[in-house]
Structure formats: C-alpha cells, structure tokens
Amino acid sequence: MNDFRDNLIEVAVCMPAGGSFTYGMPAGQTLRTGMRVLVPFGRQRTTGYVLGPGSAPPEKDVKPILAVLDESPLFPAAMIPLFRWTSEYYKYPLGAVIQTALPGGLTLSEAARWTLTPEGRARLLTQNRLDPAEARILKLLAEKGLRPRELRARLGPDDPYSVVGALERRGDVRIVKTLRAGGAKALQERWVRMGSGEPAAAALSPKKRALLEIVAAAGALPVGDLAERMPNAGIHLRGLERSGHVDIFARRLYRDPFGEAIHPDAPPELTVDQRTAVGAVGAALGQGFRAFLLKGVTGSGKTEVYMRVASQAMASGTSVVVLVPEIALITQTERRFRARFGDDVAVLHSGLSEGERFDQWTRILRREVRIAIGARSAVFAPFSDVGAMIVDEEHDGSYKQEGGLHYSARDLAVVRAQQCGAVALLGSATPSLQSYHNVRSGKYTELTLPTRIEARPLPEVRTVDLRRCRDLRGPGKFISAELNRALADTLRRGEQALLFLNRRGFASFPVCAACGATLRCRHCDISLTLHREANAYRCHYCGFSLPGSASCGACGSKQIKRLGMGTEKVEAAVRALFPEARVARMDRDTTGRKGDFLRLLKGLREKTIDILVGTQMVTQGHDFPGITLVGIVCADLSLSFPDFRAGERTFQLLSQVAGRAGRGDRPGQVILQTYHPEHFSIRTARDQDFDAFYRQEIEFRKALGYPPITRLVQLRLSGRDARRVREQAEALGAQCQTLRTADSAFVESIQILGPIEAPLARIAGQFRWQILVKSPQTGCLHRFVDRLLAARPPGLAQKRVRMIVDVDPLFLM
DNA sequence: AGCACGCCGACT
DNA sequence: GTCGGCGTGCTC
Numbered sequence: 058m059n060d061f062r063d064n065l066i067e068v069a070v071c072m073p074a075g076g077s078f079t080y081g082m083p084a085g086q087t088l089r090t091g092m093r094v095l096v097p098f099g100r101q102r103t104t105g106y107v108l109g110p111g112s113a114p115p116e117k118d119v120k121p122i123l124a125v126l127d128e129s130p131l132f133p134a135a136m137i138p139l140f141r142w143t144s145e146y147y148k149y150p151l152g153a154v155i156q157t158a159l160p161g162g163l164t165l166s167e168a169a170r171w172t173l174t175p176e177g178r179a180r181l182l183t184q185n186r187l188d189p190a191e192a193r194i195l196k197l198l199a200e201k202g203l204r205p206r207e208l209r210a211r212l213g214p215d216d217p218y219s220v221v222g223a224l225e226r227r228g229d230v231r232i233v234k235t236l237r238a239g240g241a242k243a244l245q246e247r248w249v250r251m252g253s254g255e256p257a258a259a260a261l262s263p264k265k266r267a268l269l270e271i272v273a274a275a276g277a278l279p280v281g282d283l284a285e286r287m288p289n290a291g292i293h294l295r296g297l298e299r300s301g302h303v304d305i306f307a308r309r310l311y312r313d314p315f316g317e318a319i320h321p322d323a324p325p326e327l328t329v330d331q332r333t334a335v336g337a338v339g340a341a342l343g344q345g346f347r348a349f350l351l352k353g354v355t356g357s358g359k360t361e362v363y364m365r366v367a368s369q370a371m372a373s374g375t376s377v378v379v380l381v382p383e384i385a386l387i388t389q390t391e392r393r394f395r396a397r398f399g400d401d402v403a404v405l406h407s408g409l410s411e412g413e414r415f416d417q418w419t420r421i422l423r424r425e426v427r428i429a430i431g432a433r434s435a436v437f438a439p440f441s442d443v444g445a446m447i448v449d450e451e452h453d454g455s456y457k458q459e460g461g462l463h464y465s466a467r468d469l470a471v472v473r474a475q476q477c478g479a480v481a482l483l484g485s486a487t488p489s490l491q492s493y494h495n496v497r498s499g500k501y502t503e504l505t506l507p508t509r510i511e512a513r514p515l516p517e518v519r520t521v522d523l524r525r526c527r528d529l530r531g532p533g534k535f536i537s538a539e540l541n542r543a544l545a546d547t548l549r550r551g552e553q554a555l556l557f558l559n560r561r562g563f564a565s566f567p568v569c570a571a572c573g574a575t576l577r578c579r580h581c582d583i584s585l586t587l588h589r590e591a592n593a594y595r596c597h598y599c600g601f602s603l604p605g606s607a608s609c610g611a612c613g614s615k616q617i618k619r620l621g622m623g624t625e626k627v628e629a630a631v632r633a634l635f636p637e638a639r640v641a642r643m644d645r646d647t648t649g650r651k652g653d654f655l656r657l658l659k660g661l662r663e664k665t666i667d668i669l670v671g672t673q674m675v676t677q678g679h680d681f682p683g684i685t686l687v688g689i690v691c692a693d694l695s696l697s698f699p700d701f702r703a704g705e706r707t708f709q710l711l712s713q714v715a716g717r718a719g720r721g722d723r724p725g726q727v728i729l730q731t732y733h734p735e736h737f738s739i740r741t742a743r744d745q746d747f748d749a750f751y752r753q754e755i756e757f758r759k760a761l762g763y764p765p766i767t768r769l770v771q772l773r774l775s776g777r778d779a780r781r782v783r784e785q786a787e788a789l790g791a792q793c794q795t796l797r798t799a800d801s802a803f804v805e806s807i808q809i810l811g812p813i814e815a816p817l818a819r820i821a822g823q824f825r826w827q828i829l830v831k832s833p834q835t836g837c838l839h840r841f842v843d844r845l846l847a848a849r850p851p852g853l854a855q856k857r858v859r860m861i862v863d864v865d866p867l868f869l870m
Numbered sequence: 871a872g873c874a875c876g877c878c879g880a881c882t
Numbered sequence: 883g884t885c886g887g888c889g890t891g892c893t894c
Contacts, residue, residue: 070893072871072893073871074871074891074892075893077894079894081894096894098875098893099873099893100872100873101872101873103871111894114894117894166894169872222886267891276876417887871890871893872893873891873893874890874891874892875890875891875892876891877890878886878888879885879886880884880885880887881883881884881886882883882884882887882894
C-alpha cells in the first residue's frame with residue numbers, strides 16, 4: 058500500500074541547511090506520508106520525513122530512499138502546511154521544524170568518528186615508528202574514537218590536524234560512520250494467558266498447577282504480576298510455555314505520566330458571563346476560522362469556559378489542543394481537564410520522559426484521545442481534525458521558545474486554527490498588548506468575564522512608597538511598617554501570606570567594602586549573586602560560582618558588602634521579624650528536586666506554612682485558597698530592564714501576583730511596595746485596570762514604533778572573539794543598509810536599528826551583538842530578511858561567529 | 871553539519 | 883613546483 062503513484066517522493070531532511078528534496082521509492086516497501094526514512098544526503102545519510110509525492114528536479118539524478126524507519130506515520134498529512142508555514146516564517150529548515158515538533162529521540166543521524174585500525178592499535182602497543190604527536194593522537198582515539206570536531210578540539214594548537222591524515226594514509230586510523238538511533242520506543246510488556254493449543258500431557262508440579270490456576274482465573278495478566286505473587290514464577294512459566302499450557306505474548310504498555318489520581322468532576326452551573334462566552338465560541342465552531350480573546354480576572358472561571366468549548370468541539374467530532382504555560386509540575390488547568398475528560402486527554406509537557414512523550418504522541422495519532430493539553434510543544438499535537446485551539450494565559454512568556462526553532466506557540470496556535478478552519482480561543486487576565494491590539498483592529502473577538510465566580514471581591518491593593526524606607530537599616534528597609542503590620546494581622550487571624558520578589562538568592566550586588574568593586578562573573582557581564590544557603594556566589598546566566606568566602610577580585614579584601622536583595626534575604630528578614638511563624642521559600646533553589654514543589658504546595662494547603670516567600674514561580678497555575686495577604690516586596694525589578702516590553706511585563710506580573718490573594722472564601726489584600734508609585738504600569742496594576750494600561754502603553758508603542766504597531770526581526774551574533782563578533786556585526790549591518798537602499802519599498806518600510814552591543818554584552822564567554830529589523834508591514838519585513846539570508850553574509854557562518862534569527866523576539870536582551 | 875572545490879603562503 | 887590552510891557553496 059502506498060500514497061504515491063509515481064516513484065518520486067518529497068522528503069524533508071534533518072539537516073541545518075536542508076529544505077525538502079526529491080527521492081526515489083525504495084523497492085517493495087510500504088511508504089506513507091508522515092513516515093521517517095533514511096536518505097543519502099551529500100556524502101552522508103540522514104533522517105528525512107516523507108511529505109508526499111515529489112517532482113523531479115531538472116537535470117539531477119534522483120537518489121533512492123535507503124530505508125523506511127516507521128511502520129506507520131508519525132504525523133498526519135494535515136500538519137504539513139503548519140510545518141511549512143513555521144519553516145518559512147521563523148526562517149528555520151523544514152526538516153528541523155518537524156524534528157522539533159516530534160517527540161525527541163526519533164532522529165537517526167550519522168556520526169563519523171576517527172577510530173584505530175588493528176594496525177594502529179598494534180603500533181600504539183609496540184611504539185614502532187611512532188613520533189610523540191602520532192602517539193598522542195592514537196592514544197586519544199584508542200578508547201572509542203572521536204568525532205572529527207572533538208578530535209580537532211582536543212588537539213590544541215601545537216599538534217596539527219594534518220598528522221591525522223598521515224596516520225590515515227599509513228592505515229593506522231580510519232573514519233567509521235555509525236548511525237546513532239534515538240532511544241524512544243514503544244514499551245512492550247510480557248503478558249501470559251492460557252495456551253491456545255493442546256498442552257503436552259505431563260504431570261505438573263504443585264507450583265506449576267498453582268500458576269496455571271492464577272492464569273486461568275485472570276484470563277491474561279502481566280508476567281511481572283505473577284513474579285510478584287510467586288518466587289521463581291519465571292522458571293515455571295517457561296516450562297509451562299514449552300509444554301503449551303500457556304502463551305506468552307507482548308502487549309503495548311503506556312507509561313503513566315500522571316503521578317497522582319485525579320477525581321472526576323461534574324460541570325458546574327455557568328455564570329451569565331460564562332454562558333455568553335461559551336455561546337459565542339460554540340456558535341463559531343465548525344464555521345471556519347475565528348479567533349477570540351477571553352479576558353477574565355483571576356478567579357473568574359476561564360477554565361470552565363475552555364472546558365465547555367472543548368466539550369462542544371468534541372461533540373461535533375473534532376479534536377482540541379489546549380496550551381498552558383510551561384511551569385514546574387502539572388498546572389491547575391491540566392488537572393481540571395483530566396478531571397473532566399479523563400482518558401480522553403493526552404498530556405505533552407516537559408516533565409515527561411522521552412518515552413512518556415512518545416506514548417502520549419502515539420495515543421493522539423491513533424485517535425485514542427480527542428484532547429491534547431500541554432506546554433508550547435503541544436501546539437504540534439498530531440491531530441488531523443482540530444476544531445479548537447485553546448491558549449490559556451496567552452500573555453505568558455513561556456510560549457516563546459528560545460533556542461533552536463524560535464517560535465511562539467501562541468501565534469502558531471492561531472495559525473494552525475486558521476489553516477484548519479478552527480476556532481482559536483486565547484485567554485488571560487492580563488492579555489498581551491499584541492492580542493488586545495488584535496481585538497481593537499477587529500481580528501479577534503473580545504469576550505469578558507468581569508467578575509470572580511461566587512462574587513468573590515477582587516483583593517484591595519495598596520501601594521507603599523519604598524523611598525520612605527530608603528534610609529532605614531535592617532529588615533525595615535524592604536519590609537515596610539505597613540507590610541509588617543499586615544503580616545502580623547494575617548498571622549494573628551491564622552491566615553496565610555505570600556511575599557513575592559522577582560529575584561532569588563540573598564544579595565544580588567556584592568560590593569567590596571574596601572575598594573567598591575563588585576564581584577563579577579568571569580564569563581558574563583553581570584554581577585554575581587550571593588546564595589547564603591549554598592554559601593556561594595553564583596552567576597544566574599552561566600552557572601559560574603565562587604565560594605562564599607571569596608575575596609574581592611580587584612583588591613583582595615575579604616570585606617564584601619551584601620547589597621541588593623533576593624528571596625533568601627526576604628526569608629531571613631521575615632524569620633527575624635516573626636520568629637514564631639512557619640516560613641517557607643519557593644524559588645528555583647528550593648524546588649530543585651522532584652517532589653520539593655509538591656511538598657510546598659501541600660504545606661500551603663494543609664496550613665503548615667504561614668508565610669511563603671517566592672519568585673514568579675508562585676504566580677502561575679495554582680490556587681492558594683488560604684492566602685489572604687500578598688506582599689510584593691519590590692515591584693520595580695522588572696521595570697528596569699532595557700526592553701520596550703518592561704512595562705508590559707511588570708503590569709502582567711504584578712496583576713498576576715495580586716490575583717493570588719483571596720481566592721478562597723475570605724477577602725484578600727495586596728501590599729505593593731515600590732520606588733516608583735507614580736509609574737503607570739504600577740498604578741494600573743494596583744487598580745487592576747487593564748484598559749487604562751493598554752491605552753497608555755499602546756500610545757508609547759505608537760510613538761516609538763514598536764510592536765504591536767510594527768513587527769521585529771532580531772539578528773543576534775555571538776562568538777568567543779570580541780573583535781570578530783563586532784566586525785561581523787558591522788559587516789552585516791552594512792549589508793542590511795545596502796539591501797535596504799536597493800529597493801524603494803524597503804526604504805519606505807524597513808528600519809534598521811544597530812548593530813549595537815547587546816545589553817548583556819557577554820554571556821558564558823560569548824560576546825553578543827544585535828541588529829533589529831523593524832517594519833510596519835510583515836510581508837515586506839519577511840521579504841527583506843529572506844533576501845538578506847539568501848545573500849548569506851560572507852564568512853559569517855565559518856568565522857566562529859554564530860547568527861540567530863529571532864522573528865518576533867520577545868526578550869531583546 | 872560535513873564535505874569538496876578552489877585559491878593563496880611555506881616547505882621538499 | 884606541491885602540500886595544506888581555510889573561505890565558499892552544495893547536498894535530491
């Protein structure tokens with residue numbers, strides 16, 4: 058069976074430079090769109106993905122597919138348009154896009170490595186006619202060989218790589234190419250059942266008779282279960298299999314990614330607003346593409362709307378993708394979907410092992426589920442019949458993937474809905490400026506849930522001007538009298554408090570008391586943070602660390618002032634102020650191990666924690682019903698970032714934290730400490746007034762020509778050699794200018810900012826420069842970048858300067 | 871990515 | 883004269 062009439066197949070190859078190529082049919086094999094194949098590519102072999110029938114390229118020999126790697130497709134043909142769109146829009150090779158979309162561990166790639174021949178091995182032993190350089194190389198390769206680039210790296214400057222060539226000519230070393238397979242596979246479990254044929258007549262031992270009875274009673278059961286019930290069951294079982302009493306067979310096993318049991322729930326009565334929202338989206342289902350933005354304060358019941366929409370989409374025979382932000386552990390939304398829809402839900406998030414992800418992927422492919430829920434990569438869930446794409450907390454930064462394929466899952470969700478004629482439903486209490494702008498321009502339909510369910514009041518937010526505490530010493534400098542009093546009241550009432558600070562560690566700005574120099578990272582342009590618990594100064598960008606006893610790098614003094622604050626310092630202050638309170642801290646340092654996070658959540662739920670100090674980790678995805686006081690220790694940290702979105706991020710963060718207060722049956726209050734009480738991001742967050750924030754922020758974006766008024770593409774250059782990176786950045790900048798002036802459409806629409814040194818000029822030893830390309834017209838912007846990339850900047854790729862193209866960048870650092 | 875092709879400096 | 887350095891371009 059075959060999808061292809063003639064013998065030409067279009068294959069996307071997994072290569073940095075590859076798009077799709079035409080190959081010939083392998084003889085006598087079943088081949089279908091969505092399968093992986095092994096293809097020759099240049100002088101090597103690589104994994105490719107079958108996209109469909111191919112067309113012969115002119116005057117070019119077509120090579121045959123070497124092997125078919127799957128028995129059934131890994132993705133439906135319906136997803137190929139999404140892959141192509143992603144590849145073109147984000148300037149990333151098609152094969153690599155597909156590789157990113159699929160669960161990991163599925164790519165076969167050919168690895169060439171230098172290895173010793175038997176002659177080489179003998180020569181290394183006898184040292185016969187072997188000079189020191191040759192001996193060093195043979196020794197390096199003796200164990201299991203090295204990839205060419207690894208060998209080059211190990212060889213250092215005085216051992217020329219050419220010696221390897223000489224050794225090869227002499228027959229001592231050679232290149233061996235091996236295919237490295239990914240590890241993900243379906244898991245098989247051995248099961249046993251009664252034999253189907255006539256068993257050989259023989260006397261059975263009591264043990265064997267007992268075993269047979271268990272099997273007969275169960276019908277079929279895993280061999281592992283038998284082994285638990287009876288020691289040495291395996292041996293007896295083998296005998297029984299030989300004599301034909303039982304059959305042993307393999308059964309597909311699905312790893313269970315769900316740690317805890319979840320109890321089914323029943324749909325509650327909808328509020329009037331919820332009913333209106335569900336009605337509007339429901340009416341649009343099956344009527345072609347429509348996008349909705351559901352704006353609802355925290356606690357207003359957005360998840361219930363998602364679930365009703367999902368349920369309606371499923372009722373009409375379509376599938377649903379639900380995206381949730383990437384956070385530690387499973388989100389509340391995920392948990393509630395599983396409580397409502399049970400086995401109809403597949404989950405795809407980073408907490409799963411490679412094998413678990415593969416299993417969930419397979420369940421979707423086999424149409425065993427109708428809902429896929431997960432973090433950003435779930436946007437590629439392999440449904441062929443999507444009816445609704447739902448994005449929860451659509452403003453969340455974690456939808457943007459940094460590294461590899463730089464994509465926004467939120468934006469791709471809308472594109473996918475558009476391609477499938479489905480409904481896109483984006484929800485947030487604090488929508489992104491981009492999405493709300495789409496409402497204003499008529500692209501999205503706005504739906505609102507203006508009140509909390511059960512008419513719970515929004516928390517009262519008070520701002521405290523930290524400038525009045527500036528000259529105080531000790532904890533009073535950052536725990537104001539107001540916050541102190543509110544904490545005391547909360548504790549007295551037996552309620553819980555949350556203290557939020559968007560920075561971990563104890564002191565973020567260690568300064569030498571003698572000479573005034575700061576302790577800085579050796580590899581990055583940033584000061585180190587003191588982590589008192591770990592007794593170390595750490596760099597939050599590259600992981601570099603110094604012992605807590607380190608002295609000033611400039612003058613050698615041991616006297617280091619611990620300026621700047623982090624969650625550790627807040628925790629210490631709170632413990633000092635309220636010695637009787639039970640204080641816990643939640644940040645990346647305290648949730649390193651699996652289970653830490655759950656333990657903290659449990660502590661909150663069971664009221665064994667009175668005060669929780671945490672970073673933005675506490676703002677996401679979880680309800681803390683007992684918390685009635687939220688203290689924002691310093692609201693300004695995210696405001697000072699050199700990024701045009703700093704105000705937007707601050708507004709979102711503060712609103713989200715504030716929303717954590719009073720989600721149970723008692724009202725909440727929020728104390729917001731700031732050095733900039735008059736800043737509009739902080740004022741509007743205090744008033745929980747998104748519309749006011751939007752009106753002012755959009756004016757600012759208009760004035761400066763930033764998104765969502767324009768679109769951006771960022772070109773990022775990095776490398777170890779500062780001079781080379783700067784030179785390449787300048788050359789690329791010049792090339793941008795030339796390209797721009799060559800076309801009047803570009804002159805009119807394209808603006809080029811830079812090249813400039815990145816705000817963080819060095820991270821992990823990499824010097825960084827950037828160029829921003831800006832245009833109000835998406836089409837023109839992409840044409841420009843495509844032309845720029847086609848005329849690949851000379852020398853850039855090979856000069857040990859790396860270029861990353863980030864379309865719609867979210868963080869400009 | 872890897873590999874070949876092609877053009878310039880230091881050696882037999 | 884050639885060997886080998888790296889910069890450039892291609893892979894169905």
